[in-house]
Amino acid sequence: MAFFLTSTIYSLSLSLILAAAASASASAATNRPFSHHYVQTKPTPTAKKMTRLHFYFHDIVSGKNPTAMKITGPKNAFGTTVIIDDPLTKDTKPGSTVVGRAQGLYALASQHDSSLLMAINFVFTYGKYNGSALSVMGRNNVLDAVRELPIVGGSGAFRFARGYALTNTVRYNLKTGDAVVQYNVTVMHA
């Protein structure tokens, strides 16, 4: 009984201390600013060139030869995950010159809007960037007129790549789900 009492008192005082600590850290946290700005002192010495790329991304989910396939999750709802090997072309027409492919996956990662998580490599097969690739990792709210996606890296001519892609949907077929999306990429690289 005595042991029970002491251990109850001990656990009561412990929880009081923990509660006090929690409220102290909560008030410290509320006083902390959301962001800090630090002035950059040196530019990245490895990113010397800037390149702009323009192409169209064809997300083909219908027909006999889809280039985008749902791998898990419900249909067009939170959790839908699609793996792609989509052609990238010079022009809006699907039959126009292929400049590369978008390989990777996108997933509906929002419960509140139509935002995708994009984890994709643009693998180029055309001109001076044949064999080079850019990696995209970002959020893409497909219902926004213009979206911005970070370019987080690259290989080949695009070593040390960093940049962004501005993208807008050119065509979306409500019946089939096929889409053509324009990409304007700006990238700094070695």
Ligand SMILES: *[C@@H]1O[C@H](CO)[C@@H](O)[C@H](O)[C@H]1NC(C)=O
């Ligand atoms: C791209 O490079 C590959 C491998 O080096 C080569 O086979 C192909 O012909 C090249 N394509 C173009 C369009 O230059």
Ligand SMILES: *[C@@H]1O[C@H](CO)[C@@H](O)[C@H](O)[C@H]1NC(C)=O
């Ligand atoms: C991409 O560039 C084209 C041509 O300059 C322009 O018409 C289009 O609005 C741009 N799209 C985005 C999303 O920046």
